Amino acid sequence: MTLCINGADYPMPNDPRTTLLDHMREKLNLTGTKKGCDHGQCGACTVLVDGKRVLSCLQLAQTVRGDVTTIEGLSKNDTLHPMQAAFLEHDAYQCGFCTPGQIMSAVACVSEGHAGSDAEIADWMSGNLCRCAAYPQIRAAIASVAQAEAEG
Template identity: 50%
Template sequence: MATRLRVNGTPRDVDLPDDVPLLWVLRDALGLTGTKYGCGVAACGSCTVHIDGEAVRSCQVALADVWGEVTTIEALGTADALHAVQAAWVEHQVAQCGYCQSGQIMQAAALLAETPDPSDDEIDAAMAGNLCRCGTYPRIRAAIRSAARSLREA
């Protein structure tokens, strides 16, 4: 029996076992490869997506446990405009290898949706579970501050 999900605003039916991690549903069944596999144990944050606006590690959410609409990096911005976090990432040249960036961006977007003017401590706490092998943490924090300003001014 197929499971119906709402992903990036579109109802999607997937015929997979209930225990398949959402990460593999997104990447393998739906072809949404912007969400990355990093560690498989929710320790790195590369697989971060939103479920009903909450940042979650998709490698640890079983298909049967998805409780709401899933948003991936592919739907964060629009065809006409990047999301403020994505634009700030470009402006601050955050990405080096880029592998963790979709998870970093999704985590930052969830933070700013909940906390429009985060302190450095709030940024650090929210982003603590997202690892960057390249060490661009100062640029990540600067980009989040910049995106927060842009969102508040919009």
């Protein structure tokens, strides 16, 4: 069995206790995904599995079924994903530690159709803590991507 992350196949860990987060960070050198609490409380480790938001610190690697996308797999070559570009443009980060999780969550927030209004974005992004509190800028970045997609 292998793990498909960002389109590449990686070996599963031998130890069944290994979380997806630890496996990626400690064994696969995918350190873009961050560990802020290790308890599913902060959202910094958010990745997508088949497009759905998953807290990689709560997911045992051996139980992952589906394609994992991390922050490293979001941009194609040197071209930023529209959400990454929007975060940059709206200054939607300060220290940057929660940012990979925020961006993965934001991508799903839009694709789920939960970015219809400022209040809706706020509700559906509340699993991702940002202690620098770049919250208004994060909402603005997400709204701009949602709007651009709506305008097609």
